[in-house]
Amino acid sequence: MSASTWVPGAAGSLFDVDNLPYGVFSRPGEEPRVGVRIGDHVVDLAPIAAAEMLDVHHVFEEPSLNPLMAAGRQVRESVRTWVTGLLVDETERDLVEPSLLPLAELTLHLPVDVADYVDFYASEHHATNVGRIFRPDGEPLLPNWRHLPVGYHGRAGTVVASGTPVVRPTGQRRGGSPTATPTFGPSARLDIEAELGFVVGVGSELGSPVSYDAFADHVFGVVGLNDWSARDIQAWEYVPLGPFLGKSFATSVSHWVTPVEALDAAWVDLPGQLPEPLPYLGPGATRGLDIDVEVMVNGEVVSRPPYRTMYWSPAQMLAHLTVNGASLRTGDLFASGTISGPEPDQRGSLLELGWGDESAFLADGDDVVLRYTAPGVRGGRIALGEVAGRVEPTRG
């Protein structure tokens, strides 16, 4: 379908009909429900779907995308076709217009009821930079890094919607010497991690791995994600069981979930993998996404990480996550880890951008916004949801 949309201001914008991300919105005094974004409007899908007697109309009346996502790939594709038709066909205008709500009048919510949250470490440039900063005399990459997408579970209950203030976490930090008592107080090294998140729509059975080539059957769409990190808390706590309180205070995700079909034109070959990964990771079939990220701090762009430079692919992360038989659930979220490109101005964390300089970390009141764009299927670009957050001082 190449016809233009009749929605005012949408044609040619970053939220044209080749985008159509899903989110959860509410109006004052009303319950949150599912909408789709077009230009600077949100289509309130529930009344239109009910009027047209869609058999899945109830999924749009829910306060999260989970029921829509659980309905599966075929429903996701047919709903997208239906919504596209509503927005390009002038004869649908009378039906749709009463449900076309100006974005500025709506409250947006966390779009997904997050089941499990897993964070990977899939950028070679990021892992190498971190290795060089923390272990300047050793090999920057650990022996397992090129054999598997290293990952860990994060806290699902503190995944918050873009715009939620982030309270500076308090915790233990290493003392002045290895035997000194640790210090305690607000983190002095509060950082960001610019990432991409993948949201699972269709779950899987316990004991049965999911193949890398079943990615689009299980993954519903993509979110922007900021994995806020307290580097001083993390550095003291993380041996031997990994990051915990240095990460678990907040992870912000975009209001909008971009369905995988909107990214059909964004797939590119990854830079390459040596040594060749094991067969379950689908060596040679490693496709990444050509998504450009912008990291803005207090209104200034401080970095432009390119997602196409990642080492491990989204499908490889999914295959690895389940190769031990771990089941997937609707609402599972897995993220890429910090996106860093090869150039100094392509790094996705302040740790790397400042290369250990203490003044590089976030101050109270700082505003962080992550923005994402990708090639659209019509030849232009589409925007993914942005991720904003302001640092608030420690309470009490």
Add this chain to the structure above:
Amino acid sequence: MSASTWVPGAAGSLFDVDNLPYGVFSRPGEEPRVGVRIGDHVVDLAPIAAAEMLDVHHVFEEPSLNPLMAAGRQVRESVRTWVTGLLVDETERDLVEPSLLPLAELTLHLPVDVADYVDFYASEHHATNVGRIFRPDGEPLLPNWRHLPVGYHGRAGTVVASGTPVVRPTGQRRGGSPTATPTFGPSARLDIEAELGFVVGVGSELGSPVSYDAFADHVFGVVGLNDWSARDIQAWEYVPLGPFLGKSFATSVSHWVTPVEALDAAWVDLPGQLPEPLPYLGPGATRGLDIDVEVMVNGEVVSRPPYRTMYWSPAQMLAHLTVNGASLRTGDLFASGTISGPEPDQRGSLLELGWGDESAFLADGDDVVLRYTAPGVRGGRIALGEVAGRVEPTRG
């Protein structure tokens, strides 16, 4: 209340009226709902609560304990008083008896809709044993271990009820040399970890830590827990972000959740903590639970770990988990980590019991049962829920 119960066979048993754990059961063709165990029976609470017009009667009609747990400490205490009255007062017998169901006729389910799952590492003996096995020439405990309860997030979606078969996980294991390609296949070092789990009833606000002295306001009760572990997968993957696929294939919990009031007589002083922990960990107020654990493999007791020998207390784990402002949700589960006592026959994992001997790990078809008892408030002992699981061969 010291009167005896009228329920046949229950008085003097490990499930007397000083125990009364909650679970979720179903009968053929019926929906799962909440029950309380007395002797070898389950009280179907929903019809009795409805007949007596309890204002919280709806929480017993649910397929998980979460709504009951979310109702808070006061409701938990008053429901316990009410149930105790039903079971000791002969005049209630006619009301209750139609809802007193033989345990053998019921299917038991996962009792909790698990929100986030956190696993700690709170036994000094376990951490020391593991350190000695893996780092024979170094200090067995890492520098942070005596300053904070080390923990990490596990996979909530693969927490399963006792009795669920555990499929042997497949994954990558370290190759023959540091530069060799890793091997791939079913884990050859499948292990157990005998633990105690704590279930959160009442959540907390993002950005606001929970004090150690608010333990019983937030924690509803205790479960038995087996943190199945694939040591070979874990050893290769765990640097630098901690255990992932070596743990995420399955974590088994008991069908029964023992409310904290049933453990009022089980609190004991912990062995002691040096150096003194930071103030947020409540130094000097560190109370543990005198719970005896039995580890049975194929019907034989292989170990008797004593929970009273743990280093970090349940309240300290809760305070640490939230000190960074991480919020709690109803259904959060946090576990102690492997319970190991000072003696060789008190170790809670096969890794420690076999001290690295490969033949000590689990074979396909092996049955593991963890059993737990504690002092009851009437002077005898109560049983916590047991945790059973049989190892099934890798699929495919």
